[in-house]
Amino acid sequence: MTSHKPPTARFPEPPALIAEGAIRARVASLAARIDHDYRGCDELLLVGVLRGAFIFLADLSRRLAIANHVDFIALSSYQGTEQTGAVRLIMDLRTDLAGKHVLIVEDIVDTGHTLDYLLRTLAARGPASLRSCSLLRKRERHEIDVHVDYVGFDVPDVWVIGYGLDYDDRWRTLPYIGVLEPEMLERVAQRPDPATSAG
């Protein structure tokens, strides 16, 4: 088989903030902590927040020893890198949360508005327990004092991409967490939009 370029290959390669191996190790230790904390529970429902959390959720769910189910919810509040404030529910869960142990799985907690909205919305559905797990957290950007039960890494106030996180749907499939630099945006602006250019 010929080697193939990852889908991000035609975009500039971002400098790494968190390497692939460090992510793998951290996901394993988070899974071990979650297994420990939920010992005695029959099963856990992982609620992945689309789209950014899908890769983290896929890896975390496979690392857990506790029986787990997955469901997804889609929310949106961003255009580019600007938080618009209002969180919109785009796609709801299929699962009834009543009596279930629910763990929200997020890619990143930035201002905290999305997680705060989720905690309030899902708590009202009567789960047996409700906690949150986020691969990344930008603490200095928090506008709401929202508690995250399991945090992978605290990151500085930069726009991060890769391992599920995007900038306008680009760089999601990068295997590590990189930093979006302004020069990269200038270079991307000169290229055809991948969504409209068939390839």
Ligand code: IMP
């Ligand atoms: P919050 O509501 O401001 O906490 O934003 C949470 C959501 O914004 C995350 O789930 C991400 O989808 C997105 N987001 C925030 N910061 C970044 C970033 O640096 N890179 C990619 N997505 C981000």
Ligand code: MG
């Ligand atoms: Mg997200």
